[in-house]
Amino acid sequence: MEKIEARKVSREEIAQRIMAGCFVLGGLVGGAFALATLLHWEIPLWLIGGVLVVLMVLLVPVTIIYWRMIDEAAREAHKFAWFWGGQGGMLIALGLGLLGDSEKLVAAYGDLKAAGWMFVGMLALLICQIVGYGLAWAGWWLIRQR
Amino acid sequence: MKNRLKVLRAERDWSQADLAEALQVSRQTINALETGKYDPSLPLAFKIARLFGQPIETIFQDEA
Numbered sequence: 001m002e003k004i005e006a007r008k009v010s011r012e013e014i015a016q017r018i019m020a021g022c023f024v025l026g027g028l029v030g031g032a033f034a035l036a037t038l039l040h041w042e043i044p045l046w047l048i049g050g051v052l053v054v055l056m057v058l059l060v061p062v063t064i065i066y067w068r069m070i071d072e073a074a075r076e077a078h079k080f081a082w083f084w085g086g087q088g089g090m091l092i093a094l095g096l097g098l099l100g101d102s103e104k105l106v107a108a109y110g111d112l113k114a115a116g117w118m119f120v121g122m123l124a125l126l127i128c129q130i131v132g133y134g135l136a137w138a139g140w141w142l143i144r145q146r
Numbered sequence: 147m148k149n150r151l152k153v154l155r156a157e158r159d160w161s162q163a164d165l166a167e168a169l170q171v172s173r174q175t176i177n178a179l180e181t182g183k184y185d186p187s188l189p190l191a192f193k194i195a196r197l198f199g200q201p202i203e204t205i206f207q208d209e210a
Contacts, residue, residue: 074175
């Protein structure tokens with residue numbers, strides 16, 4: 001029994017470290033892109049997209065390991081966040097898309113080709129979904145801790 | 147769903163962390179269970195019942 005408990009505690013810790021590691025990795029990549037933008041370096045969209053795809057593929061096995069480490073309530077929080085936060089973020093992204101001003105978009109991103117605009121749209125959708133996911137996840141836990 | 151987890155835990159002088167370790171879940175999950183805002187799965191409910199040596203229905207009560 002003690003051995004099982006000790007193993008589980010370390011599993012929880014591993015899960016927390018995996019999550020922390022993903023935050024650090026995301027922060028480093030985002031920070032690198034932000035720094036490059038501040039230095040006025042031209043970053044091609046295919047490079048940003050490529051890095052994102054590579055990171056997401058690499059994170060699939062990490063996510064599987066993380067999922068196996070967490071308990072049922074933590075999984076429930078993620079499922080809730082995926083459905084409500086993800087969909088909420090998608091709706092906000094859709095609204096932003098409809099409100100999009102061509103001149104401001106061109107001023108911000110340059111005069112892109114169709115594929116470039118599609119990528120900008122996908123990136124905006126991803127950001128909105130991640131923000132929605134994070135808010136829904138935090139809300140699920142906050143409500144259940146009081 | 148109401149439950150007597152907090153009372154049962156207090157009777158044994160266990161902390162939330164102690165109970166979390168025994169059930170192999172996080173302390174936050176124990177807190178969510180105790181506030182009655184998260185209902186456990188059947189396997190976890192059986193595990194809780196085994197740990198406290200009581201039938202499930204004496205630990206969890208349906209509010210309906």
